[in-house]
Amino acid sequence: MTGRASGDGIFVDCLALGILRGAALIAVASVTLGAQGATGKAVYDKWCAGCHGDTGAGDGPGSEYMLPRPRDFTKGIYQIRSTASGELPTDADLLRMVTEGMPGTAMPEWKSVLTDRERSDVVTYIKSLSDFFKGAAPKAIAISKAPSSSPEAIADGREVFKKLECFKCHGEQGRGDGNSAPTLKDDFDRPIRAADLSENWKFNGGTSVEEIYTRFRTGLDGTPMPSFSDALDAKVVTDEQLWHLAHWVRSLSPEKAPEVREVVRAARVTGALPRTPDDSAWATAERFWIPLVGQIITKPRWFAPTVDGVWVQALHDEKQLTLRVTWHDPSRSPDPEWDEWLGRMRQTMTAVDSLPLSATQGPDRLTVLFPTRVSDTERPYFLGGDRKNPVYAWRWTSAPDKLDVGRLSGLGNFAAAAASDVTHAAVFDHGEWRLQLTRSLVPSDTSAVPGFAPGVAIPIAFVAADGSSGEDEIRASIGAWYAIYLDVPTPPRVYVAPAATMLLTAGLGVFVVARARRRERGNRRTTQEES
């Protein structure tokens, strides 16, 4: 992996998986595994100990670069189970975690790496790391059949969410921004997020309605998420209501995890461009998901990014380009309510790179990057350019609510231009930022600032930061270069040309066939010339 981002997809994969696989490989054991002769310990030592530690205490060399941290197997406490609160998981539960991994955490799936036998053996070994498993026979709780979803069921689920006060942690819109969210900690006093229920691709235990319902019944041990089985037994809530709640939670996320596309399309609008982030025109504009990952290239590196991606929408009217960038961040930084959260982040993540996090919250940030010259085929260094080849940047901060336009020569080296010709408007709404940015296609200063010509793929990249988690201009969520393409207005010839082409082709065809027939009749020896 060189500094230049030449293959965006590969690059993102490398960032995301670099931690996982890298950490796993740190402690590669010298044991060579035969497919059949593999013992659980050998598998564990080779593939698991790098994060989970030699003794299973969750303290492998890779562990401090992760949040949430790897499971401590010696405690016998597991989040994702089919068993009641506080109970041990079944073998099937453990096997499933190893096989499928845990989305939203550093735990990858192992089905493509380990054989069935190896995964089953490693489960046996993991159980041996806690005495609680001795003689235990954990049983899955009985679960009723899911009623089918309907608008009524979903609407009722929303009411159950209110009744059970799930919003206290998960927030009114389910984005993990409830009043208690800044105080949440795991069993080891580390900060832990209330799940953002509208981004289910990060659900640790799966996205199906059955899986969501099971989490309500079992709770997530080791986390603040309690079990609602006792509430069910006490008739505080009915089974049907819990299913409706599961349907509602499921309805908050898209049908499928967002698909990454290389090019953000800016449609051309004939009327006026939307003026505010909440303009109704945005509702119908196409959304593009740009994934972001923690910045782990330059120091201080950052392994606990809040923002895992931004939705980008773009429109233009041949005079101006306007973008709306939407992302989830539970805190509007700085916010004194989140001081406790930052304190835990400092405690947990400071050891990395020996550079302590700031004790005070900075603002939330979003920076949009472009090359200074669009015509270049080579893109600048993806981490905000460098001294030789800086990038043109729009740098927004939440407090003060301000947009600077200027040049970035690497992350953290920003030089604002004397004047800004970019306008912006930001809205924070229940754990979601919506930021609109607008500029003329032709910039006021054309010497070092790119114009946005329709019909050209213009490189674009995003950097986001959550001030309440100690993030800043370098400890941030970063992404690779993507492109934005402004739709070309449709000239009349676009409609005429296909018809003309069709006529021409048909005419030529008739001519060729007729000529061929004539030749065939006239001279059979030269048939091969027909082609």
Place this chain on the structure above:
Amino acid sequence: MRQVLIGGMLLTVAACGGGGEKAGSDTATPAGAAPAAGAAPTAMAGGSVTGHVKFDGAAPANPTIDMSEEAACKGKYTGPALDPVVMVTNGMLGNVVLYVKSGLPAGQTYPVPSEPVVIDQRGCLYHPRALAIMAGQKLEIKNSDPVLHNIKALPTKNRPFNISQPTEGMTTTRTFTTPEDNVPVECNVHGWMHSNIIVLPHPFFAVSGEDGSFTIKGLPAGTYEIEARHAKLGTKTMSVTVPADGAATADFTFAATGT
């Protein structure tokens, strides 16, 4: 009857620690005088240890809790809600767990008290702030607030639990199977709520009430080491000799230094 006594003590704890809690709607027993006691089945011996826990010097100020996000709890206090870290009333210290630390015959087992130990969530605080329970004894968890509480126990020798209690009046029962020195209990909805439970292999324990008094009942004759444990101020021990069917006295004094 035991439960009523414990209830009385709980109310007492609340009245002091909460910085002036309004009269609760719960069943109220006369507060103050009732000493907390471990349940003592009739089959048990008739000896007891009685005493008071005093606090020497000026009581440290307890931190205030901002309950503005939880109006139903905030409304239960006339002034600012206080976190009853150190609960001193007229020089007496409440929320001290007193139990027989040693001196019982090795290998001897005792019947599990049939009465549960109660932990109540009221005014967004735990009552009491410190508990003792015998392994196998029922812990009755009660929500007296019209708000969501989750009660999460974080043992290491026992299995954990984390239970949602979304409505007022909901009760749940759990037991610990193994003696354990300290099981922290917390609410994650209200990060300020903490309690600590000691799980004992015997039923000889008590928690000091508002007036600092306690009685450990059902003891056979013998010489015992009694530990007084306060979550913030630490522990003190004292040796007492209990005569057959008689009472021994053990008075403890804590000071702000915490030793």
